[in-house]
Amino acid sequence: MATAALSTVQLAPGQAAWRRFRRHRLALAGAVTILVLVLGSVFGPYLLPFDDTYIDIMKRFAPPLSGAHILGTDELGRDVLARLMMGARVSLSIGFVAMVIAMAAGIVVGAFAGFYGGVVGAVLMRLVDAVLCFPTIFLLLALAALTEPGPVITTVLIAATAWMSVARVVEAQMRSLREREFAVAALAFGSSNLRIMFRELVPNAIAPIVVAATLNIANAILLESYLSFLGYGIQPPAASLGNMLNNAQIYLTSAPWLAIAPGVVITLAVTSFNFLGDGLRDALDPRMNIP
Amino acid sequence: MARYVANRLAQAIMLLVIVSAIGFAILHMAPGGPLSQFAVSGQMTQEDLDRVTKQLGLDRPLPIQYLDWFGRMLKGDWGRSYRDGETVLSVISSHLGATLELMATATIIAVLLGCWIGVLGALRRYSLFDSLATVGAMVALSIPTFWFGLVTIYVFSVKLGWLPAGNRQTIGDGSFLDLLHHLIAPSLVLALVETAMWGRFMRSSMLEVINQDYIRTARAKGMPEWRILTVHALRNALLPMITVAGLQLPTLLGGALVAETVFTWPGMGRLFLDSIGYRDYPVVMGILMFSATMVLIGSLLADILYAVVDPRIRVG
Numbered sequence: 282m283a284t285a286a287l288s289t290v291q292l293a294p295g296q297a298a299w300r301r302f303r304r305h306r307l308a309l310a311g312a313v314t315i316l317v318l319v320l321g322s323v324f325g326p327y328l329l330p331f332d333d334t335y336i337d338i339m340k341r342f343a344p345p346l347s348g349a350h351i352l353g354t355d356e357l358g359r360d361v362l363a364r365l366m367m368g369a370r371v372s373l374s375i376g377f378v379a380m381v382i383a384m385a386a387g388i389v390v391g392a393f394a395g396f397y398g399g400v401v402g403a404v405l406m407r408l409v410d411a412v413l414c415f416p417t418i419f420l421l422l423a424l425a426a427l428t429e430p431g432p433v434i435t436t437v438l439i440a441a442t443a444w445m446s447v448a449r450v451v452e453a454q455m456r457s458l459r460e461r462e463f464a465v466a467a468l469a470f471g472s473s474n475l476r477i478m479f480r481e482l483v484p485n486a487i488a489p490i491v492v493a494a495t496l497n498i499a500n501a502i503l504l505e506s507y508l509s510f511l512g513y514g515i516q517p518p519a520a521s522l523g524n525m526l527n528n529a530q531i532y533l534t535s536a537p538w539l540a541i542a543p544g545v546v547i548t549l550a551v552t553s554f555n556f557l558g559d560g561l562r563d564a565l566d567p568r569m570n571i572p
Numbered sequence: 573m574a575r576y577v578a579n580r581l582a583q584a585i586m587l588l589v590i591v592s593a594i595g596f597a598i599l600h601m602a603p604g605g606p607l608s609q610f611a612v613s614g615q616m617t618q619e620d621l622d623r624v625t626k627q628l629g630l631d632r633p634l635p636i637q638y639l640d641w642f643g644r645m646l647k648g649d650w651g652r653s654y655r656d657g658e659t660v661l662s663v664i665s666s667h668l669g670a671t672l673e674l675m676a677t678a679t680i681i682a683v684l685l686g687c688w689i690g691v692l693g694a695l696r697r698y699s700l701f702d703s704l705a706t707v708g709a710m711v712a713l714s715i716p717t718f719w720f721g722l723v724t725i726y727v728f729s730v731k732l733g734w735l736p737a738g739n740r741q742t743i744g745d746g747s748f749l750d751l752l753h754h755l756i757a758p759s760l761v762l763a764l765v766e767t768a769m770w771g772r773f774m775r776s777s778m779l780e781v782i783n784q785d786y787i788r789t790a791r792a793k794g795m796p797e798w799r800i801l802t803v804h805a806l807r808n809a810l811l812p813m814i815t816v817a818g819l820q821l822p823t824l825l826g827g828a829l830v831a832e833t834v835f836t837w838p839g840m841g842r843l844f845l846d847s848i849g850y851r852d853y854p855v856v857m858g859i860l861m862f863s864a865t866m867v868l869i870g871s872l873l874a875d876i877l878y879a880v881v882d883p884r885i886r887v888g
Contacts, residue, residue, distance in 0.1 A: 407586065410590075414587065414867045414868050416826040416864075416867065417822065417826055419829065419844060419863050422845065423598060424598065425848075427598065427601050499714065506716050506718075507718065511845060530722060537730075540722050543719075544715075547716050551714035555710055559710070
């Protein structure tokens, strides 16, 4: 008991985590940026007098800050800001949903591989290694070429190329957690394997899972922009941050503003999620702290 | 050592089998299967289709077809392009040089710049330089390569007119200087992400090394600081970078595809994208398998090389 008296005031784990997170100013800035982007893409379109697909051929290529169009208009006279907001809505949604699917797949594969180990684990993890051999963009494009493009397919394909890193994280966690006393106790209680895996072990690995999820969204937004830029993601007239840049490439010399805004928004969104993930890693799991 | 290499080789071969099975599965995902090309054209009757199916052995059970396909892949028979009837391997090899040139240049830039930034960041930890480098690396990893390429073209080709906006050489020129001039922008764009990764890994590797006992011993001996850094710290910090080089191959290949597209560089990535546009499935599948095999061999070589330089790996 003497040692307890010597120790300083103990913070609740949640409080300590919040303190570490706040110290990470970039993560906080990332969180705020994400909030602004989400609010802007959800409510922004209702505040603008322009529709994102409304074509006004008389007002093509209006530069930014000229008249009513704050960010100018594109090659068909559509308002760039309206398209940007709708595009961000599409890109962020795809990023989020793809992350959820990838996490679900990665957690299930990683949980089974880590919990059972042996042949099951080896087979599942070799599958993970094998999929990781394919350069993501190549795999993504090959799959996209064989399917009909659309938001749903794009989301599923991105998830299909992003679950492996999650599976690796979860597998490593499960392998160490299943040896711990609470897991052994659950086994002694006669809990089923599935119950131990998903009610006992996975919740205890929540910190690295949350970090992986955040970094996964960043990756998914980036992949969507690549796929749409290359013409195999979201198809016009629907806007996405990636396909806006596809059009902008053609008019780079005459209308450079078309290329600036979507690129800045993608970079902002991806950087924010990456910083947030980094901050969460420091906050939630001090042991993973890289010097 | 021989046992380690044999072990690692066996793993790689097993992985190659799984990779090829995934490739085969994707091939059969094509709407209408491998013969969709002919089925859609409408110029073939159902009888013709049935005959071709039988001739190509597509009516056999899938595992048998897979073994047959895998066997032909190993023998170097990767099929022919739908577009011009060239063999897939010759189409790939005619585009490979341009891609390797781009990737090698970008890697050299990234290794030199990234290691320099990483070492300096580790030595002056938490300094302004270190903070800027850390934030910069994160931003560099988040910028879409194609957008960075577009901005580069706009600034250096459109506005300043310093660099060509694309292609590997001026038509009718092709001298060394001309080639170099065309190489600058795409290789720098490709090097951005790689530099950021090398910098991050180098920084943490260097930090790990300079806190080791033998560095303190060297200092205690009164060895000059530059000698400690170069002979003791840097040499050991560079060892894990061999693994990083292997790990980076997939990102490098993917980045090359994007850089080639933006800069109309006649490499394998652009060929891949073009082939997708033409629904030239044999070439698409060929490049997909080729790139995966490249990654596989790259990581195998990296692991073996690492075991050569670091005895702890092959014993452990």
